[in-house]
Structures are given as C-alpha cells and as structure tokens.
Amino acid sequence: MNDVNSQSKSKLVFPVLKNDRFIRALLRQPVDTTPVWMMRQAGRYLPEYKATRRQAGDFLSLCKNTELACEVTLQPLRRFALDAAILFSDILTVPDAMGLGLYFEEGEGPKFRKTVRTEADITALPKIDPNDSLDYVMRAVTAIRSALGGSVPLIGFSGSPWTLATYMVEGGSSREFRHTKEMLYRSPELLHALLDKLAVAVTDYLNAQILAGAQVVQIFDSWGGALAHREYVEFSLNYMKKIISGLIREQDGHRVPVIVFTKGGGQWIPQMIDSGADALGLDWTTSLADARQIAAGQVSLQGNLDPNTLYGSPAQIRKSVAAMLADAYAQDSSQTGYVANLGHGITQWVDPTHAGVFVDAVHELSQPYFK
Amino acid sequence: MNDVNSQSKSKLVFPVLKNDRFIRALLRQPVDTTPVWMMRQAGRYLPEYKATRRQAGDFLSLCKNTELACEVTLQPLRRFALDAAILFSDILTVPDAMGLGLYFEEGEGPKFRKTVRTEADITALPKIDPNDSLDYVMRAVTAIRSALGGSVPLIGFSGSPWTLATYMVEGGSSREFRHTKEMLYRSPELLHALLDKLAVAVTDYLNAQILAGAQVVQIFDSWGGALAHREYVEFSLNYMKKIISGLIREQDGHRVPVIVFTKGGGQWIPQMIDSGADALGLDWTTSLADARQIAAGQVSLQGNLDPNTLYGSPAQIRKSVAAMLADAYAQDSSQTGYVANLGHGITQWVDPTHAGVFVDAVHELSQPYFK
Secondary structure, eight states: OHHHHHHHHHTOOOOOOSOOHHHHHHTTOOOSSOOBOOTTOSSTTSHHHHHHHHHHSSHHHHHHOHHHHHHHHHHHHHHSOOSOEEOOOOTTHHHIIIIIOEEEOTTSOEEESSOOOSHHHHHHOOOOOTTTTTHHHHHHHHHHHHHHTTSSOEEEEEEOHHHHHHHHHHTBOOSSOHHHHHHHHHOHHHHHHHHHHHHHHHHHHHHHHHHHTOSEEEEEETTGGGSOHHHIIIIIIHHHHHHHHTSOOEETTEEOOEEEEETTOGGGHHHHGGGSOSEEEOOTTSOHHHHHHHHTTSSEEEEEEOGGGGGSOHHHHHHHHHHHHHHHHHSOTTOOSEEEEESSOOOTTSOHHHHHHHHHHHHHHHGGGGO | OHHHHHHHHHTOOOOOOSOOHHHHHHTTOOOSSOOBOOTTOSSTTSHHHHHHHHHHSSHHHHHHOHHHHHHHHHHHHHHSOOSOEEOOOOTTHHHIIIIIOEEEOTTSOEEESSOOOSHHHHHHOOOOOTTTTTHHHHHHHHHHHHHHTTSSOEEEEEEOHHHHHHHHHHTBOOSSOHHHHHHHHHOHHHHHHHHHHHHHHHHHHHHHHHHHTOSEEEEEETTGGGSOHHHIIIIIIHHHHHHHHTSOOEETTEEOOEEEEETTOGGGHHHHGGGSOSEEEOOTTSOHHHHHHHHTTSSEEEEEEOGGGGGSOHHHHHHHHHHHHHHHHHSOTTOOSEEEEESSOOOTTSOHHHHHHHHHHHHHHHGGGGO
C-alpha cells in the first residue's frame, strides 16, 4: 500500500519553479536578493484567515480540509511578496495519528486525551503509515503545490521527536516539563525508546510530504531550548540527525533542503553544524553576526527578528530589518546562505500591513548587498 | 526618617562570619572547596516549609511575618551543608510597595490588581522608601542575619527592572509578553521611563537590605532571556548596571558582592562581564566550560545544573555534579570564581534527600580540585 502510494506520488508532475531564491539561499548558492518568509504566516493576524477558520469550524478541521488548508496557505502570498509557502498544518499531527487524541481548547495550547508515561504506553504506540492516517496532510501538500503553480517553493514540516515527546508525556503544553524531565533523568532509556519511535515516524512523515510535493522541509524543535546543553545533543539533536539521514534529499532532480529550528538553541550552533541540515533557524535572542561567524559558511541561517518588532511603526520595523541584514552579511562576502524570517511565529496581534513592511524591507534593503 | 533608619541600621552588630567560602568564590579569592547553595532552597519541596506556610496562611503573609520568614530561611540549612542562606521573600515586593496590589492565586503565578501601561500609570508610581513600605523585608533580613549567628552569609535580592516591568505591564506572568513588547517596540521612551523609576527603587531597596544585614545581593533577571540580543542590553542589562553602580559595595569593612542572574542569558556573557557584577548566574542551557572560557577570570560564575536533574537517582545526580565541576574547573587553574548552584529554582516535586545528595556531592567531588 505504501509502495503503491509512493509510486503514484513520484509520478506527480508540478509546474516549473519560477522563484527559487529561497532554495538557493538554503543551499548556499548565489541569489539576487534576500529571500524571506514568516513562520506562522498563515495565521490569526490575517482577517481572511479568521474568516476561513470560522468556515472550517475549528483549527483541526481546517488542517484536515484540503481545500481550506490550501486556501489559508495561499492567503499571505496574495498580500505579501513572500519567497516561500508553508504547508498549513500542526506540529502535533504525528502523535495525533498515533491515537493520542489531539484537541485544542480556545485560549489554551494543544492537548492530548492520552498521555505517554510508561513503558507500556510507549510499546502501545502504533507504527503509522503517513499515507494512511496522515493522508489529509499529503492531500493538502499536493493541492498547495499545484495551486502555487511554481510561483514559490512549498515547505513541509514536522515537530522534532523531543518536542513531540514533551507534548505526549505532559499531555499538552508545559512550562516546566515536569513529567518529561522526570522520564529523562529517572528513566532515560524509556525516553530514548519513545524518541526512537518518533524519529522513525517523523522520517516517514517528512518523506511522504516530499513525495507529495514539499520542496523543503523544516523540523520545528520548539522545546529543544528547555534541555540542558549535553541533554540537547543526546535527546533532541541526535534524533533530528537520524531523521535527516533518512530523508529523501533529491526529488525530480532537485535537492530537497532541510532546516532545523531549535528555539532557544542559539548557544548550540557548533553542535548543530554537523546535523546534516542545510540551514539552521535562529530565534531573536541570538546575534546573527556572531552566528554567521560560528556557522562559517558550513550551514545557511534563517531568522531572526523578534516577531514583536512588528508592533512598532513601519519606520522602526525598517530600522530593525536593516540591522538584521547588516548582521547577516557582516561576515560573508559571498552574500548567500541567509534567509530572512522572524525568530518565531508572527503573533495574532500584528497589523497585517506591518507584516508587509517587514517583507518589503527585506527585499528592498538587501539590494545594496547584491550589487 | 530614612537617615535615622540608615544610621540605626549601620550600627547593627552581627556575629563574625565563620564560613566565607561563598563570598570568597564570588570575589575570586582562594577557597578550600566549592561553595554551594540552591535557588529557592526554602521552598515547597520541604515538608517543614509547607507546614510553616500553612501556619502563615498564604505566601505573602509568610513573607511579611518576620519570625516565620526567618524560620523558613533557616529550614534548608538545618538539613543541608549549604554555604549561603537567602532571604525568604518575593521578587515582586517593589511593585507591590508601589501600590499595584500583588496577590497569588493557587496554582497560578503572581498577579497585580493594577497594570502599568500608560504614561499616566508610570507617572503615578510613587517613589518608595524601602524602610517604610518594605520595612517587613528589612526586619526579616536583620532577624535572619542574627539567627544565622555567622554560620554562613545571607543573600538579599530583588527582581531586575526589566523583569519587574514585565509583571507590572502584563499584570502577572506571561508567555508572550505582548503588552511589554508592544511598549518596547511602539513607545520605547515609556518603557525607559518605567525602567528608570524601577532602577532607582531597586537600588534603594538593595541598599536598605545591605544596611539591614545582607552580605551579598543577587539581581534576578528572570525574563531577560525573552529579549532580543540588542534589546537585552538596552532594556535590561543597562538598568542592572545602573543599579550596581549605586549599590553600597562595602559594609562593616567587607566587600558586598553582587550576582546578576539573567535566565536565558548564556549567549550574553561578553556583554555582562562589564556590568559591575562580581558573578553571573547561568541556567542549565549553557556549557559551563565555554562560559568559564568566555568569562576569562573577569567575573565569577554561579550555576548551573538543570533543577530537574534532582528527579534522577543519587548516582545520576552525583554523575551530573561531577560533570558540572569538571566543566567549571576545566579552564581555570586557580580553582576559584565558581559557586555551584542549580540553573533555576528547585522544584516542589524534588525529594529533599536528593537535594542533600546534590549539596554533598559538590563538596565531596570538588575536593580533588583543591589538592
């Protein structure tokens, strides 16, 4: 069944990509200007998103409705000159497909009906076939890729094993990660067993997205920054490495770049350089100038404006973008290997016109670096 | 009034300090073994603390009751061979004294009845006299210092201006700091006005604690790590510098060391070295070996075991302490300038005997470094 799907997916034919600036920057190839996209660019700051979401009913129904997921993915691209689209979905689809029962309560984070805390819980987690239980994601990927018509590349994504594990063990969001940390320090072998299962599932999931049409994949390690420095390598980075080594890296004759984004991971760039990722996402706490020096052209970097910068005036936003670009290109005479982005998802309280100021400022203010 | 209090306070006579290992390490003077204390060492993981708190009624009543605040401060010292005591109080006493109405709801973080979001709100904040509205803190400091009988030094503390501002603007704890960041990016001059007032208040507050008997002071910049790298310097570090430059640095012939602890600030050690602080606290995400190399003997370091490590077995705790000590002394042949601690407060779910394992392991396993 998996083989048949894979074969049929591999026969998908999509329009030729016109704007490949984002992919070229990820692969450290020359570009004409700085590519830019925004994490959570299809989101609640857009009135048209809120309207579509109301139409879908709730967030998960929106993710599972191919037509509407495609629609919200395209909405920010109609407003802004973004250089990439990102699949509209959630980082927690994999544990949901494993039967944990993902749900959202208004005003609170995601929750699971079941938690995973014992050896029996981990053993009971089924192996998932992404073309079966996550078929709605693959349908959305293919529909979006087709609808994009080659205008910009499509990013697929997943949560990292560590990040997924925190939600599965805690049963939702957490500040202290009490139960996950208890497992880590008390029964590390249990946590490793869970992370192993998740690494396999995420590898299959991302490969299915690539076969369905994703041209770039990003691994969101949203809670990697909660780990101690040694534990980050052992419990998060090593599993992302394992995933990356199992990914389809070329599809239809094109390299499929991989981005790893560990929020709060700015101190660990030296450890992440060897992850196999083409690019590392950075949050706003990290100096991009320092990061570029440490990365030394071995990986591309993506980021990292504080999303709250967009609360400021257009003039202040442009000033912040100018400073970010100056940092990005201070160390690198080749002027590539950099993708502008926010350091985390855009918030629901941002004025959409300010998001447009950000995107335009990146394109305009980066011009002098490409003369 | 203030003068009279200061004069009477300066005449306080306390017993001679017997164990000065903690102060010596902060000042980068030779020590015989690694000093250790634990953030939040007087806390809910101790059954005797919970009993005293029940007796007091609630958390704030406990802070304001001299006898009981003194009692809970001493409780962990009866159990463990700690090298310092820390005043039992809250980081938010200053805004409470400014009239914002601090209160705690069970299971939630601290909250304020009033928020501070406009110029009028900031202008209305009164100048506080710590010997008046915060007299309960000074009484606790003096009582604890006397009760310690010179066994170990007493640490006084305050929240940093930025950290206090986040609570005052948001009205409580926050994940996103929406309103504070709005003020920062939209009306930075307003935020500066607030931080200026807070810096004055915190300086007066810490000086009053020093005159009342605090031998070391720590500034808790709990939310500094939420700032972008440039904004950290402008909106948090610069105000801590201002405070430090206004502190009484010698009392009764003894240097009063200052510790700055910015949680999530591990990337900013180079910027913090010049803050005037004698020591920097680090959380568990930072490699102590790297940090010691960057600090290069210019400041002492304090930290930084993940508090959740204490969920592990005694053997695992000892292993983690050994690794931490190896990191701490890897770069420094003089074997000083380091204080062992957790990277954040001990959690309520830790078994007290495990806290004892941590403290004893530091003393025992550091011995080989002092031969």
